[in-house]
Amino acid sequence: MSEETKVQEQAAPELTQDAMDNFVSLKKGDSVKGTIVKIEDNQAYVSLGYKYDGVIPIRELSSIHLDNASDAVEVGQEVELKVVSIDDEKEKLVLSKRLIxxxxxxxxxxxxxxxxxxxxxxxxxxxxxxxxxxxxxxxxxxxxxxxxxxxxxxxxxxxxxxxxxxxxxxxxxxxxxxxxxxxxDAEFEQNKQTLIAALQPGQELDGTVQRLTPFGAFVDIGGIDGLVHVSELSWQHVAHPKDVVAEGQAVKVKVLKVDPAAGKISLSLKAAQPGPWDSAAGQFNVGDIVTGTVRRLVTFGAFVEIAPGVEGLVHISQIAHRHIATPQEVLQEGQEVQAKVLDFNAAEKRVSLSIKETEEAPEHVPSPSSDRPARERSSRDRAPRQEDLNNPNVSLNSSGMSFTLAERFGDKLNKLK
Incomplete structure (x- = not known):
């Protein structure tokens, strides 16, 4: 046996006694340091260098609920603990990691x-x-x-x-x-201001539809949302955004307006797509007969849509062969009609149409006088009275004289012979 071993054996009882002295001096509330030596489901054992190990109940391992003691500590881990209670008879030292x-x-x-x-x-x-x-x-x-x-x-x-x-x-x-x-929120606002500062009207960007509202669609263009108003979703009339786009859909948009102070971005879906007039430029020619839908009636005529987003005007004089006072006498909104292209100018977004040119003219077109009451027509078409002939303020014209001169002045003419 070496001298070193002898020294260790002789010193061991002294170390054990020191440990026991320290153990006896412990009291509730003291802080101690130890090492996790064993873990069970609902508790962990700690070596403190004393007569027996301390135990940490699962409720004292953490301030939150744990399913298993191993969720809070692991074997070999050094921990600082607080003494909760000491029971020498049961050789039990209860410790708490939670309190520390x-x-x-x-x-x-x-x-x-x-x-x-x-x-x-x-x-x-x-x-x-x-x-x-x-x-x-x-x-x-x-x-x-x-x-x-x-x-x-x-x-x-x-x-x-x-x-x-x-x-x-x-x-x-x-x-x-x-x-x-x-x-x-703070990161979003910071990122938003940075992105807004870099945006310019006219830019085309890729985006993703985030959410839909009755008045439009919010599109994410790289961390910030811009609004595509319902009127900017399509070149055609849109009743609700859901008729055109869906949440999560990838879209291409054009920046219309940027308001850094208000943090608002106005976008357009239709502006990033070819316009209907661009597509219609080579589609229609003067003289073509087209089918369209009456979209609006106004006092001077009717607007007829002949392609999505392309409307032409049928002047009131081109609606029917007969005279009409208002377009409503012949047409109604939503009605499908045929029309002839009189003029087409894509650059000016103008189309002139005629409905009556697609219809055969009647053999006899009633004159405006034919619409007058029979009593009025009979009074004007009958032979003028003698008192009218003698009245210098009465004008006699051919349309108002349905009799011959011989019938009225025959006798007098004979005398002149």
Missing amino acids: DSERAWEELQSRYDSGEVFEVSVADVVKGGLVADVGVRGFIPASMVERHFVEDFKDYKGRTLRVKIKEIDRENNKVILSQKEVL
Whole structure:
């Protein structure tokens, strides 16, 4: 046996006695350091260098609920603990990691709250109303403070790492409220201002439809949303955006207007596509007979759509062979008609049409006088009275004289012979 071994054997009883002296001097509330030597489902054992190991119940491992002690510590890990109770008869030393973590956490959390620091947490549990994270104490993230958008189900969030800020802290009531949404909102606004500053009217961009409203569609153009008003979705009339686009659809848009102060971006879907007049330029020629739909009736005529987004005017004089006072006498909105192209100018977006040119003219076109009441016609068509002949203010014309001169003045003419 070597001298070194002898020295160790002789020193061992002294070390054990020192350890026992230290053990006896421990009291509730003291802080100790030890090493995790064994882990069971609901507790962990710690070697402190004393007569027997201490135990950490699962409830004292963390400030949040744990399914297994191994979720908080691992064998070989050095930990600092607080003495909860000492039972010499049962040789049981109950320790707490939670109390030590909590004491340190409040000071650090207060500092992070004061500075507005952004830090990472791991989602430990999904509970009713939000998420739970271990930040030395129990940290709660309400459902409304998780994302910028509504989340229906958080079941996939357990284990995720989130970047948060402390929204509210109350040590007296052991309350810490965290928010990831506040972090995302701040980053969104910063990114939005940077992107808006780089936008110019006339730019064409790729985007994704985010959401639909009755008045238009919001399109994501790289981290920020712009509005495509319903009137800018298509060259044709659109009753509702859902008739043209769907959420998640990839689209190409053109920037119409940028308002950095208000943070608003106006976009157009139709402006990024060929216009209907461009497509119609080689489609129609003067003299063509086309089929169209009456879209609008006005006092001077009717506007007929002959291609999507291309409307031509049928002047009131070109609606019918007979005289009409208003287009409504012959046409109604939504009616399908045939028309002849009288003039087509794509550059000026102007088309002149004629409906009557597609119809055969009647053999006899009633004159305006034919529409007069019979009493009026009979009074004008009869032979003039003697008193009218003697009245210098009465004008006799051929249309008002249906009799011959011989019938009226025959006798007098004979005398002149």
